[in-house]
Amino acid sequence: MSIFQSLVKKEALHIVRDTRTMVITLLMPIVLLLLFGFAISTEVNDVMVVAVVDQHTDETRDIIQRLNVNDYITFKGLIAPEDADRLLRSGLAEAVVYLKNEDGKVKSQIVVDASNTNTAQTATAYIRGIISGNAAKSPVITNTLYNPQLKSAYNFVPGILGMIFILICAIITSVSIVREKETGTMNLLLVSPVKPQTIILGKLIPYFLLSCIILTVMLLMAYTVLGLPVSASVVTVVEVSLLYIVLSLSIGLLVSTIVDTQLTALIVSAVMFMLPVIMLSGMIFPIDNMPVILQWISNIIPARWYIEAMRKLMVQQLDFSYVMKEIVILASMTVVLLVLAVGKFKSSTR
């Protein structure tokens, strides 16, 4: 067996024998995908609405009718004006629609429980749409492209991919390299005639392969269980993901050359890479809504570009040419990180 093969075999044994790592790396992506795909959703459904009407006309009846049949709204019925406040407070209603006749025209007011801003905004938009309905002279026809049902799973799959690879490649890889430093085995590897590059490749390749397995599982799940549309862009999805995996590995390598203990490696990777991925990459919170400074910071977060590219490829099903910008940015980040990491590793060994 060649030196390289035995390095890879040794690392594979470490991975397989560490049950905790195995569970985290293999189970967590699947659980996250299912959790975000099915359980957690940002869609607003079943908004409980009541209405206060001072005088029934054809127009008000029409509006009530439409409230009644709307899928996103659960219409609880008409109420007396004095009950409105009580129902809102008790949570039995999330929005109250006031319809008032003035000079033969219906004027409306929406009172909404905004303790959850997200629900409040969406509910208001729904109700406004229902009320204006055909009353508007030039009706607005909304056409939701790419994700007509507004499924939140579509939105989360790219984000989870972006997070998982940072977790496996950056965190687990850096911890595994630092473990060798901590236990002193790194010194034994370094005093052997094996070149430092070979040692590092021998450490990175198994995690690269592990990431490839996870990528396959996640994509299979996304396209089958979560029902993302399959298109020719799948090839580009894989290519960009591989680039992102290499980038995450370089982050892991860089972290491992800077810190000396497994615990610091974990904390540094988690705080410097994991948190920004969740908070600033646009995975959950839209980047456009962030303060300008955070928007700048999000530019240097690799996951932001990866997630953007994944959305274009997986949800919009655009082809390669539309993600050129993201690919160039990710590739240059990879080169910079790799140069830094390898340089730092070499200077730390000699």
Add this chain to the structure above:
Amino acid sequence: MSVAIEVAGVTKRYGSLTALDNVSFKVENGEMFGLIGPDGAGKSTLYKILATLTAPDAGSATVCGLDTVKDYSKLRTLIGYMPEKFSLYQDLSVSENLHFFASLFGVSIKDNYDIIAPVFSQLERFPNRKAGALSGGMKQKLALSCALIHRPEILLLDEPTTGVDAVSRSEFWDMLSTLREKRITILVSTSYMDEATRCERIALINKGKILCINTPEGLVAGLDENLYNAVSAHMFELLTRLRELPEVEDCYTFGATLHVVGTKDFNPETVKRKLSEEGLKDVEIFLAKGDIEDLFIKLTRGER
């Protein structure tokens, strides 16, 4: 080539701390050379330099005629290094560890089995046990086997017996003696003074400086002069009283007794009488045999 290791004026600093201060010594081919000193004396730093893991700030080190800085890649196949901590893969089995280190050096276990046989024979019974589940003595034997598997000319052992029980320690030194018969040069460090006598020559090292280099016999020669044991039921009082006497140069606890280094005027009977006048009536003073620990205390006296 008769000189296996030559260290010339090596200085190594870590920030404001000087780990090694102008250290020079030579180790002959096939010799078992001991580095004796307390924790923090600079032993591990010296090993790292010899193992090509770090470069000295000043001076040079040559192993097998090769410079540790310039010729490090050639040198790495010639040395077997066993670091201070138990540094093998705890989650790999005994045989996996051995195979891994053999393949790192591109050698086969079969070809080189003769060299590790005396060390490894006891481990053969459980090749599939995880290294982490071995006892301290067994771990150390496995580590030595892994350091030896590529037939090194020089064996660098950094505190190999730390954290190992007394029986295994003694066994370990017996194994080192058999390795010497195979003409392997051994540089071994320890903080156990009693192990020093198993080496051919030893260097006492403290605070980054070599205090002296000699054979174990040479080092302790002349130490017995005016060296006495003193015992009493009230040891602490005895210690303070003895230290106040003008004819006592130094006095320190040594196992269950006190060792007293006297000046030329030291007379056990006079001292006993003096102490008895002061109320210490049960004092016994008799001649002591000096060993390396006494020497170490003597050499570092000025710094205490």
